[in-house]
Amino acid sequence: MKILQEAIRKLTITEVERLDPISVYLEDFGAGQGKITITCFDESWTAYWGGMGNRTISEFVRSCDNHYLAKNLSKIPSEINDPTHLCQDMLKNILSKRKALELNETDAREYFDNIKFYSDHSDSEGIMNEHGLLTVCYGDEWWYCLPKKPNPDYEYLCRIITAAASFKASFSMKEHDVVKFKGDFEFEAIDSDDNPIGMRTIPKDTKCTIVSDTGLSKGWVIVEFKDETWDKDWGVNDLLEIPVNELEVA
Numbered sequence: 001m002k003i004l005q006e007a008i009r010k011l012t013i014t015e016v017e018r019l020d021p022i023s024v025y026l027e028d029f030g031a032g033q034g035k036i037t038i039t040c041f042d043e044s045w046t047a048y049w050g051g052m053g054n055r056t057i058s059e060f061v062r063s064c065d066n067h068y069l070a071k072n073l074s075k076i077p078s079e080i081n082d083p084t085h086l087c088q089d090m091l092k093n094i095l096s097k098r099k100a101l102e103l104n105e106t107d108a109r110e111y112f113d114n115i116k117f118y119s120d121h122s123d124s125e126g127i128m129n130e131h132g133l134l135t136v137c138y139g140d141e142w143w144y145c146l147p148k149k150p151n152p153d154y155e156y157l158c159r160i161i162t163a164a165a166s167f168k169a170s171f172s173m174k175e176h177d178v179v180k181f182k183g184d185f186e187f188e189a190i191d192s193d194d195n196p197i198g199m200r201t202i203p204k205d206t207k208c209t210i211v212s213d214t215g216l217s218k219g220w221v222i223v224e225f226k227d228e229t230w231d232k233d234w235g236v237n238d239l240l241e242i243p244v245n246e247l248e249v250a
Contacts, residue, residue, distance in 0.1 A: 008025055008026070008027050009025070009026040009027075009058070010023060010024065010025050010026075011023070011024040011026075011164075011219070012024075012219075013163055013164060013219065014219075016163045018159075019040060019159065019160060019163060020040050020041040021040070022038065022039070022040045022160055022163055022164055023038070023039045023040075024036065024037070024038050024164050025037040025038075025039075026057050026058055026061070027057060028056050028057050031054065032049075032050070032051055032052040032053050032054065032055065033048075033049070033050050033052070034048070034049060034052060034056060034057025034060065035047065035048045035049075035057065036057055036061055036069075036073075038073065038160060038161070038164060040160050045073035045074050045157065046073065047069070047072040047073045049072075066158055066161045066162055066165055067158070069161050070154065070157050070158055070161055073157065073161070074154075074157055076151060076153050076154045076157060077151055077154065078150070078151055078154045079148035079149065079150060079151055079154075080148065080149060080150075080151045081146045081147070081148060081149075082146075082147045082148055082149035083124035083125070083128070084124060085147045085149075086124050086127060086128075086146060086147060087115055087116075087118055087119035087124065087127060088119065089137075089146075089147045090115045090127070090133065090134075090137045091112065091115050091116065091119065093137040093138070094108055094111050094112050094115065094136075094137065095108075095112075097136075097137075103136075111133060111136055111137075114130070114133060115127065115133060118130075173210060173213065173221065173244060173247070173249065174210065174213055175210050175211065175212065175213045176209065176210060176211075177209070177210045177249060177250075178207055178208070178209050178249075178250045179207070179208060179209075179210060179221075179223065179247040179248060179249055179250055180205050180206060180207045180208070180247065180248060180249075180250040181202055181203070181204055181205060181206050181208075181246060181247060182204065182246060182247065182248050183204045183246070184201050184202065184203055184204050185201065185202040185242070185246050186199055186200070186201050186202075187199070187200060187202070187240065188200075206225075207250050208223040208224060208225045208240075208242075209223060209224050210222070210223055211223065211224045211239065219243055219244055219245065220241050220242060220243050220244060221241070221242060221244055221247070222239055222240070222241050222242075223239070223240055223242050223247075224239050225240075
C-alpha cells in the first residue's frame with residue numbers, strides 16, 4: 001500500500017444570498033492534469049481534466065465560462081420536459097399540420113379532440129402514454145422534440161458556479177504575486193494609532209504585492225503598496241487587507 005500526501009487548495013465562499021457556504025477544492029496531479037471539486041450543503045460536483053497544456057487547474061478554471069464548467073461538473077441537463085405546456089404545443093402542431101395539408105380533416109379533428117380531452121383534464125402524464133399521438137405531432141423520435149423549460153437543478157448549480165466565479169482570480173493568487181485593482185476601491189483609512197481618518201479611494205489598476213495569502217480561503221489577502229503607487233501624505237499604513245474579488249493578477 002502506498003500513501004501520498006498531496007497539497008489541495010481550498011477556498012471557502014460565504015455570505016452569498018440564498019446559498020449555503022461554498023467550498024472549492026483545487027488539485028494538481030501533474031503537467032496539465034487537475035481536478036476541481038465544489039461542495040454546497042450536502043451536494044458536491046467534480047470535474048477532471050487531463051489535457052490542460054502547461055496550465056495548472058487554477059489557471060485552467062479561470063479561463064472557462066460558467067456553462068462549460070457546469071457541463072463538466074455534472075450531467076444535469078440545462079433543460080427538462082415541460083409537461084404543463086405539452087398539450088398546448090401538441091394542439092398547435094395538429095393545427096399546423098392540417099394547414100399544411102399533412103393531415104386530412106377527419107384525422108386532424110380526431111387527433112385534436114383526443115389531445116383536447118387531456119388538456120381539459122390537465123392530464124399531462126396521461127398524454128405521455130399516447131405514443132401514437134406524440135408520433136403524429138413530433139415524429140418517430142418525439143421524445144427529443146417535447147417542449148422544454150429550464151432545469152431548476154441546473155440553475156442551482158450555475159448560481160453556485162457564478163458565486164465561485166467571483167473568486168476565480170484568487171484561484172491562482174499566491175504570496176509575492178503582483179496584483180492590481182479591477183476597479184476603484186474605497187476603504188476607511190486609519191492613522192498610526194488605529195484611529196479612523198476618513199474614506200480613501202485606491203484607483204483602478206493600482207498595483208500592489210501580496211505579502212500574506214493566509215486568508216485566501218476566506219476571500220481576502222494582505223497586500224503591500226510600493227512607494228511609487230502609494231500616497232504617503234495619507235499618513236496610513238501601506239499594508240491593507242483586501243477582498244480577493246477586488247483584485248486580479250497584474
